[in-house]
Amino acid sequence: MPAMGKMMEGMMGGMGQGCCGGAGTELYPLMMSLSSMSPEQRLQVQRLSAARIGEGKALVQLGQQRLFAAIASGDHKVAAEAMQQLRDGLGRIGSGAAAHKVLAEGTRPQATAMRWFKGEMNLGPVGDGESGMASERLSLMHIIAMALLVGFAIAMITMYFFKMRRTASLFGRIEAGSEKPPPGAAPALGGTLAPNGPNRPDTGTLPVVPGDPAQKVGSARPPAPMASPSSEDASPSLPNAKWHGLLRVIQIIAETPTVKTIRLGPAADAATLPFTFLPGQFLNVAFFIGGARMNRSYSISSSPTQRAYLDLTVKREPRGAVSRHIDDLLREGDELEASGPMGRFTFTGAEANSIVLVSGGVGITPMMSISRYLTEQSWPHDIFFIYAGRSPADFIFASDLGLLERRNPRLHVAVIMEHPEGSNWLGLTGRLSMAVLSQVVPDITSRRVHMCGPPVMMDAVRSLLLELKVPAEQIKTEDFGTTAPVPGAGSNRFAAAATGPLVNFSESGKSAKIHVDQTLLELSEELNIGIEFSCRVGTCGICKVKLTAGEVDMAIDDALDAGDKENGIVLACQAKPRGPITVEA
Structure with a gap:
């Protein structure tokens, strides 16, 4: 036997x-x-x-x-x-x-x-x-x-019934000569829908525009006319970003010599995450290092359809206190304080009839979340995934992206390496150029473009896209900015005496005049008040403070919802006083 x-x-x-x-x-x-x-x-x-x-x-x-x-x-x-x-x-x-x-x-x-x-x-x-x-x-x-x-039979009958209703509704609108119906909603994410919020420079969202697939690389045929879904579809909205609690590290995955993926699951004995998120959003995470609390914002690289865990992919920076802590000391079983999800750099497939995802370095993380989600949903339109890396050894998610490409015939991947020397790299080399963008993305002017990567790269690619006549409102970028000023840098910026309005910090009992073009966060740092922050560009929401008197201007307020604004909440990293103000800090 x-x-x-x-x-x-x-x-x-x-x-x-x-x-x-x-x-x-x-x-x-x-x-x-x-x-x-x-x-x-x-x-x-x-x-x-x-x-x-x-x-x-x-x-x-x-x-x-x-x-x-x-x-x-x-x-x-x-x-x-x-x-x-x-x-x-x-x-x-x-x-x-x-x-x-x-x-x-x-x-x-x-x-x-x-x-x-x-x-x-x-x-x-x-x-x-x-x-x-x-x-x-x-x-x-x-x-x-x-x-x-x-x-299965019941599901097919139900789908057929609703399709017939939508078809009848569409023909009814055509015969009546009515206006185009409202845009459709994204596929459901555990009860949440696609984003549809106010625009802001570079990172806002376009109105939802569903449509037929654009063409594959090399096709001369223009995109097909866009379909109009039924007005019965709900207007999309962002998930609630007010969740705050603990997540447990369940796995640490080495992606490259300098990049790790931290897989987080529920801290309690729960089967699913305590919140939902949209592909492209990020999570705020707090660390206690050397007795100091440090906040960081990391894009989620996993798909929202995976409810048991989420992935944060982090690159070790030589001078990064938090990234070095994660790389050197974080272990499976550790619990992390987190909040969110946040961000409007999202794409669920309902916003446009094709998408171009351009990334560099660790900026690939939100693009992987978007691509994984669209693939899992069998999204029937074209995804152009362009990744610019330094060398093949630094290619994050190389195998995962290859698997996605084989699984999804609508996913067109183009990878370019700046320094392939010493490797067997046979793909594109150099830097992204107008020629490369035109070659790998046909009819690029008609497509929505998302970019995420080093600021220098994004500035250069944005200039190329504008030269190619891509409308500025179709270009969306994600940039968390610098997490903290380098000591000593910019020390002469506010060397002269402050001549701006008086700012009172009611909780700390401190007050001072602010410099022209200085933010509340910068002034609080001068006075050692200790307002917490992470992104410094108005997206993470960690630096929220309550304005109890006066008015401020904010270039970006994406991290504020309607309730925040009604209650006088402002972002310290963006707020600049119009006159004397008082804040609770």
Whole structure:
């Protein structure tokens, strides 16, 4: 029998999921090697079978979601992959259930594993004296399959019904000669919808403009006319950004020699994150280093559809206190104080009929979240992903991006390396230029562009895009700015005596005149008041303070919601007094 077990194990290794086990588990060979079970072996089988059923449930859920989305978009390739996921998931559930049956009924492990194998191979039940088990297992699998088919049929009928309603509504508007309907909503993210907020320079959002796919690279055909969804669709809105609490480090992944991904999950015994976010948003995280509290804002690189965890991808900076702390001292199991999510640098697929994602260095992080989400949603439009790196060794998410590209025929990836010397790099080399942008993105003037990376790179690429006649309102950028001034730098900026309005900090009991063009945050730093901050560019919201008297001007107020503004909350990093003011700080 041990020899038979080894032969079976080898055979099952060639199958996609394996008998009573599969990739990542040893349930099948374990059961084949046991004629009876000790208490320790029973616990091991119980643990492995429970994990197997959990894997199967996750595969079935994901397969159903992908199948419905693929049918709605007409993507037969993704539909076939989703069907295979459903089959794999059912197989895993069945194998785990078979192992549970051994534990519950005291049947022989070898006989159960052999029965499962023969059932998977359609060889009929194994005659071992335990009559009826094959028919029971077959009946259970039939019931599960029938339930899935019934659910699928109901979903298809429902989708058909709503499509017919939307079609009738559209024809009704055409016949009546009515105006274009309101823009449609993005695919749901755990109850949240796509952003639609006020614009601000470089980082605002465009009105939602759904449409048909733009063309692949090299195609001379212009983008197809945009479709108009039903007015029944809800207006998109940002998730609530007021969450604050603890997250637990569940994994640390080395991406490159200087970049790590920190995977964060719920701190408590919960299955999902305590908040939702949109692809492209960031999280504020607090660290206590050397007795000082330091806040940082990091873009989320994982997809919002992953509810069990989120990923923050961080580059170690030679002079960065927090990034060095993360790289050197952060460990799995540590808890971090976090708040958010924040940011309007989002794209869910509802805002435009194609997207160009341009990134450099660690600026790739929000682009990965967007690309992962659009791929998981089977978004039927073109995504142009352009990444500029220093060298192949510094290429963050190289393998992940390759997998996404193979999975999504609408994802067009172009990577350019400035210094490929000493490597086997065969792709584009040098820096981004007008020629490269024109080559990899046809009809670029008609597309929405998102950029994230070093400020110097973004300034250069923005100039190239404007030269290519891309409208400025179609260019969106993400930049957290400098997290703290370098000691001694800019010390002569406010060397002269302050001549601006008087600023009273009511909680600290300090007051002083402010310099012309100085912000509240800069003045508070001079007076050692200690207003917390992170981004210094008006997006993270950490430097919020209450204005109790007077008025201020703010160039950017993205981190403030309607409630903040009604309650007199201002951003210290942006606020410049019009006259004498008082703030609670």
